[in-house]
Amino acid sequence: MDNLEPDKLSASGKSIYSGSSIALLTQHGKEKVIAPVLASTVECQVRLVTGFDTDQLGTFTRDIPRLGTQLEAARKKARMGMALAKSSLGLASEGSFGPDPYTGMFIWNVEMVVWIDDTLGIEVVGIASGKASLFHQLTANWAEAKKFAYKSGFPMHGLVVRSQHQDDPRIRKGITDWETLHEAFQWASTEADNSCAFLETDVRAHMNPTRMEIIAEATQDLARKLNTLCPDCNTPGFQITNRVLGLPCEGCGIPTRETLADVYRCVRCSYEVTTARPEKKAQAGRCDFCNP
Ligand SMILES: [Zn+2]
Ligand SMILES: [Zn+2]
Structure with a gap:
């Protein structure tokens, strides 16, 4: 494991996907928010794939239940798009709804955008979440x-x-x-x-602008990950996979449960880098001893 300053890990200048085209299977207009984000950040073109009814994989109106996890569903759609477009590059998005993780009082929408590159043998996932517009x-x-x-x-x-x-x-x-x-x-x-x-x-994407915004945010998260290359093998998708807790308390100096450093990991070669957070001390209010 290496230690790096955070600024050494900033996104690279030119995307390795610049000028390439990626298959996107959707029938709910998600390309309207996904394509512009990827064009301006990853510099690739989204190729819309239709001809498969994605509702067969599950609907939010409970008439067709979704099988498997959210990530598995997104992956399946991306794979189908790649097969239909005969492309080694594919992406798809999948949403889910549940109680919000903070209070459990609102309905929370989690969106995942999955990028699959069979040439490099990698999968990168962009995630965003927010309060849903669902009543x-x-x-x-x-x-x-x-x-x-x-x-x-x-x-x-x-x-x-x-x-x-x-x-x-x-x-x-x-x-x-x-x-x-x-x-x-x-x-x-x-x-x-x-x-x-x-x-x-x-809550189908084209009917729900609140959801569309969260899909756009998930695409931005994906783009940030794709534009961060592994310092060892240059593969896109170098991202935070773990956190080191124990930021010392400003009052007593004892390690708290606040994050001390982020661990980045390559999706291909498993190379890891730990980068310290800029803050050096945790607020005493977050300390179990000073504020039990
Ligand atoms: Zn690597
Ligand atoms: Zn303390």
């Missing part, structure tokens, strides 16, 4: 449905309407105007035994 409501009342729609950022954010309950197969997706929403509400509540329509945010 739902069961109601028999149009005024209440309208109030819900305003609250969920409609019509900028699309809606899904179901009859009766949240898992009913009678479903209309991708609703982005008031007339269609009203019509879908009437259809769903008339069909239902309980006279209720179940309204929910459409």
Whole structure:
């Protein structure tokens, strides 16, 4: 393991992917946010691959469950795009929703963008997360449905309407105007035994600008990693994989649980570098002895 000053690890000037083209399989318009970020940072061109219904791999509306982890799902899509485009370079993104890691009170959206390069034999993953724009409501009342729609950022954010309950197969997706929403509400509540329509945010990327922003951030994270080369073998994707804890307390000098240094690791040759954080002392408020 080597020790390096952080500034020695800054992103390189020219991307090794400059001028190359990468296959992206998506049917939800993700290229609109991914392509410009990669063009300006990694200097590569995104080649949109269609012709496969990615909803078959799982949907957020629970009609088709996703198999495997989020990363496995993204990888599978990237591989499919590479096969369809006959390319050794592919990328894909996958999102997930769950309780926020801080309070558990909000719905949290994690986006992953996976880059696969079969020529170098590497996989690099960009990640970003944030509060999701994801709401739902069961109601028999149009005024209440309208109030819900305003609250969920409609019509900028699309809606899904179901009859009766949240898992009913009678479903209309991708609703982005008031007339269609009203019509879908009437259809769903008339069909239902309980006279209720179940309204929910459409979280497919092209229907949800909040999610699109997080996908763009994940792509920026990916680009930073791709533009950081391994000091030993020059492979892109040199990134933080571990942290060394124990930053000493400013009051008593005892090691705290704050980060002292970051460990960077190469995705190809496993070369590691530990870089000290610029801060030399932890605040006493973070110390178990000074602030138990
Ligand atoms: Zn390396
Ligand atoms: Zn202390």
